[in-house]
Structure formats: structure tokens, C-alpha cells
Amino acid sequence: MKSLFAWRYYVALFIVCAAVGVLIGSVGLMTIDNLKCRSTGYDNEHFLAYCRSQQYADYEHGALFYGLEPSVIDNIRRAEVLFVGNSKVQAGFSSNAVRDYFNAINIPFFVLGFGYGDESTFTQALLKKWPMSPKVLVINADPFFSEKLSPPGRDAIDGKPAFLWRLLLKSLFQRVHRAVCLVASDVCPQSEPSIFRSARDGQWNWIGPYTDEKAVLIDGPPQLTISQEELATAQKLGENFLDQIGLDRRCVVLTGAPNSVLDSTGIATALAASLRTSSIFPAVDGLSTLDTVHLNLASAERWSGQFVRAMGPILQKCISASLPSHDGMAGIATAK
Amino acid sequence: VIWGVIHGCGLVINHGWNKIADAHRLRLPNPIAWALTLVFVVLAWVPFRADNFSSAVTMWKSLLGLYGLAPGDTMTATQLTTAAIFTSGLLAVALFAPNTQELLSYPRVIVAALRQPTRFVPSLRWAVAAGVAFGIAVSFIITQRPTEFLYFRF
Numbered sequence: 363m364k365s366l367f368a369w370r371y372y373v374a375l376f377i378v379c380a381a382v383g384v385l386i387g388s389v390g391l392m393t394i395d396n397l398k399c400r401s402t403g404y405d406n407e408h409f410l411a412y413c414r415s416q417q418y419a420d421y422e423h424g425a426l427f428y429g430l431e432p433s434v435i436d437n438i439r440r441a442e443v444l445f446v447g448n449s450k451v452q453a454g455f456s457s458n459a460v461r462d463y464f465n466a467i468n469i470p471f472f473v474l475g476f477g478y479g480d481e482s483t484f485t486q487a488l489l490k491k492w493p494m495s496p497k498v499l500v501i502n503a504d505p506f507f508s509e510k511l512s513p514p515g516r517d518a519i520d521g522k523p524a525f526l527w528r529l530l531l532k533s534l535f536q537r538v539h540r541a542v543c544l545v546a547s548d549v550c551p552q553s554e555p556s557i558f559r560s561a562r563d564g565q566w567n568w569i570g571p572y573t574d575e576k577a578v579l580i581d582g583p584p585q586l587t588i589s590q591e592e593l594a595t596a597q598k599l600g601e602n603f604l605d606q607i608g609l610d611r612r613c614v615v616l617t618g619a620p621n622s623v624l625d626s627t628g629i630a631t632a633l634a635a636s637l638r639t640s641s642i643f644p645a646v647d648g649l650s651t652l653d654t655v656h657l658n659l660a661s662a663e664r665w666s667g668q669f670v671r672a673m674g675p676i677l678q679k680c681i682s683a684s685l686p687s688h689d690g691m692a693g694i695a696t697a698k
Numbered sequence: 699v700i701w702g703v704i705h706g707c708g709l710v711i712n713h714g715w716n717k718i719a720d721a722h723r724l725r726l727p728n729p730i731a732w733a734l735t736l737v738f739v740v741l742a743w744v745p746f747r748a749d750n751f752s753s754a755v756t757m758w759k760s761l762l763g764l765y766g767l768a769p770g771d772t773m774t775a776t777q778l779t780t781a782a783i784f785t786s787g788l789l790a791v792a793l794f795a796p797n798t799q800e801l802l803s804y805p806r807v808i809v810a811a812l813r814q815p816t817r818f819v820p821s822l823r824w825a826v827a828a829g830v831a832f833g834i835a836v837s838f839i840i841t842q843r844p845t846e847f848l849y850f851r852f
Contacts, residue, residue, distance in 0.1 A: 373823075375826065375829065380832045381833060382829070383835075383837065384836050385836035385837075388837040388841050389835025390834075390837075472770060
């Protein structure tokens with residue numbers, strides 16, 4: 363009997379230790395595979411949303427869908443102003459101008475765009491999973507309302523065990539990566555472009571050859587637009603999306619981040635008219651992009667700065683109407 | 699097929715040599731025997747890896763230095779140094795570290811000279827060591843991508 367007990371005890375302990383071993387080994391391998399990712403953007407607020415590495419790549423879809431980063435879901439749900447769209451909204455509204463403006467008037471905001479071209483389908487799934495109640499919704503509508511779903515977006519929604527396992531590893535890897543690169547910086551080449559994301563307000567911090575050294579001037583009107591058929595689909599999906607949100611249409615602001623490829627302004631203007639929403643299109647000259655599509659840092663500061671200043675009346679109407687004693691309302695007119 | 703033929707020939711030579719050596723009381727010193735075996739095995743594995751016979755011949759010629767002894771442009775000094783360090787380390791493991799049978803036969807893995815071998819018994823130490831090692835091995839299997847050539851894993 364004693365021998366039988368010893369074997370049972372041994373097998374149970376072996377299984378527990380094997381599980382620990384699997385975790386240690388997997389995180390170790392992921393760390394070795396991804397040491398090239400940048401580590402300079404980590405802090406208590408920022409997590410590694412993306413690294414150009416086959417073994418890491420996208421993390422933000424899963425991290426936000428499953429609320430893996432501390433307080434990120436609370437911050438999204440607390441946000442009174444939500445910015446949604448694809449990576450263009452992330453590039454356009456990840457600026458000090460936006461952060462300083464909303465901090466000055468004490469209105470929580472969250473930039474809730476996603477890379478890989480994800481638009482309304484993933485955002486809608488996120489809104490369904492974590493019900494939110496923003497008072498103002500800003501949409502980069504070029505056209506945003508579509509049935510597109512990127513591979514990471516689909517993986518996150520499907521939530522298969524293999525995806526969840528890798529998501530857990532990516533989450534744990536960041537803690538190890540940060541510590542390893544702090545202690546032994548020589549083993550971290552910092553060579554792969556990476557994007558860190560704020561868990562507090564969702565802004566991206568692009569690190570690597572994406573950033574402000576690139577400047578492709580937007581000169582002349584963009585050549586591409588969408589077909590009438592796509593526009594009609596976007597209108598239909600837009601109605602459905604906005605009905606689900608249930609927000610007063612005047613508190614929904616459509617815009618189109620400037621770029622050299624797609625006539626975002628024209629598309630957003632048409633959608634705003636048919637969906638009966640507000641719209642803001644700041645007129646800023648001499649803007650540049652990183653890659654003909656995404657505004658670079660300097661241009662994002664200028665464009666988004668003008669955008670948020672133009673939001674004043676909408677914020678006053680939509681936020682003060684729902685919360686008359688809001689602390690920040692008095693500052694809207696003066697915030698710059 | 700070629701790989702099998704070469705290894706078959708190697709075994710025939712080995713058995714033939716053993717007979718001759720026994721008859722004449724000859725014995726090759728261990729380092730020479732190891733070196734001969736190692737060189738033979740390295741050359742014999744080439745057709746297993748090569749896409750076809752002509753590329754096997756090219757690889758053999760390269761290994762024998764017929765295209766020059768200097769490393770090609772594709773190998774950097776760092777890669778050569780890394781390869782040398784790994785090879786030396788693994789050679790040391792192969793020659794001096796205990797094998798799995800020895801590991802399971804002795805209560806203390808490093809002390810191969812223990813005189814009273816004991817059988818494996820379930821214990822806390824064994825459960826932790828074997829469990830974690832097993833888990834790490836499994837993590838390598840589930841995490842690694844498929845490789846082009848199975849024997850790259852060995």
C-alpha cells in the first residue's frame with residue numbers, strides 16, 4: 363500500500379511539474395524567438411501590441427478582446443470618447459495633442475483602432491463582449507463599416523485553444539522580455555519594428571523604422587475611392603452598427619484621416635450625410651505620411667490637434683447633456 | 699538506398715576488421731578509431747540529406763576540400779565560432795556525460811563512479827526533475843514549427 367501511495371504521489375507531482383515545465387519551456391522559446399523585438403517602449407502603462415516577428419506579430423486583438431492587460435477593459439468602458447477604425451485612426455490620433463486636450467478637460471478617451479485593416483466587424487464583436495457606453499464616438503469612416511475581418515481578429519473571436527495558449531505566452535513573454543532586456547541589454551538587438559500600446563488610452567507608440575524620420579508629403583487629391591456598391595453596403599452596415607450603439611447620431615463624428623491613396627474625406631462625407639451623423643475634417647496643409655497611408659507623428663500632432671479642438675461643441679452638447687456637473691466642461695472652450 | 703548501402707558496407711568492413719584484428723592481436727588506439735568512425739558516419743549521412751546523387755557528390759567534394767578549405771562567403775566568423783563552441787560542448791557531453799541508462803542506474807547523476815547502483819525509486823526529487831524536464835521537452839515539440847528535414851532535429 364505504501365508503494366502504491368508513493369507512485370500516486372509521484373505521478374501527481376510529475377504531472378504538475380510537467381505542466382510547469384511546458385510553461386517554462388514555451389515562454390523560454392518565445393523569449394529566444396522574439397528577443398529582436400523592441401523593449402524600450404515598456405512601462406507600467408504600455409504593452410507590446412505588435413512586433414514584426416513571425417512568432418509574435420499581433421497581440422493587441424487578443425489582449426483587448428480578452429482583457430489581458432491590467433485595467434484595459436475598465437479604461438475602455440470608462441472612456442467617454444471612443445475613437446474607432448483601422449490602423450489609420452491609430453496613427454492619426456496617437457498624439458500628445460489628443461492626450462493633452464482630453465487630460466486638460468478631464469474627459470477619459472480611448473483610441474480603439476486595430477491594425478491588420480480591421481474595421482467594424484471586430485469592433486462590433488468587442489462592443490458585444492464588453493458593453494461600453496461612450497458619449498461621443500469618433501469613426502474614421504473610409505468606410506469602416508464593412509464585413510472585413512483580419513486573421514488575428516478572426517482568431518480572437520474564434521478563441522480556439524491554440525490561439526489562447528499563444529496569447530497567454532505572449533502576455534508572459536513581455537514580462538520576461540522586459541526584465542531580460544533591462545538586466546542584459548546586450549542580448550536584445552532591438553532591431554524589429556514594434557508598436558507599444560497604452561492600456562490607459564489605447565494610443566500607439568510606434569518604435570522602429572516606422573516613425574517620424576519618414577515623411578511622404580500628401581500632395582494632390584487621392585486617386586482611389588470605393589464603389590457605389592461598397593458605399594451602399596457601408597451605409598447599411600453603418601445603420602446597423604449605430605443602432606446597436608444607441609448613441610444620438612449628433613454625438614457620432616465621422617472623419618477620414620488624410621492620406622495619399624484613398625479619398626477618405628469623400629467617403630466619410632458621403633457616409634455622414636446618409637447616416638445623419640456629425641463630421642469633422644480639419645483643413646491642415648502640408649501633412650505627410652509614413653508610407654502614403656498613415657500620418658507620421660508630426661502630421662498626426664497637427665491634424666489631430668485641430669480635430670479635437672473642433673470637437674468642443676460636440677463634447678459640450680453630448681457630454682454635458684448626460685452629465686451636467688462634469689468637471690472638465692468648463693475647460694473645453696479654453697483647452698488647446 | 700545509397701545511404702543503406704554505404705552503412706552496410708561500413709558494417710562489413712567493421713566485422714572484417716574485427717576478425718583480422720583478433721587474429722593478429724591488433725588494436726587501433728581509441729582516438730583513431732573514434733575519428734575514423736566519425737568521419738565515415740559524417741560522409742555516409744550526406745546522401746540522406748542531399749536532394750539527389752549529384753548534389754551528394756558536390757557535398758562530398760566540399761567536405762573533402764576539393765572546392766578549397768576556406769569557409770564560403772555565406773558563413774561569418776561569428777557563425778564559425780558559434781559552430782566550434784557548440785561542437786566542442788556537445789563532443790564533451792557525448793564523451794564524458796552519463797547516458798540515460800547511467801542516469802537511471804545511479805542515484806546521483808554526476809557521480810558515475812558510485813559502486814552500488816540502485817534502481818530508480820519514486821521520490822520528490824525525481825518527480826520534480828523528470829516532470830519539469832518532460833514538460834520542457836513537450837514545449838519544444840508543441841512550439842517548434844515543422845522542419846524541412848526530420849534529422850535536423852537530432
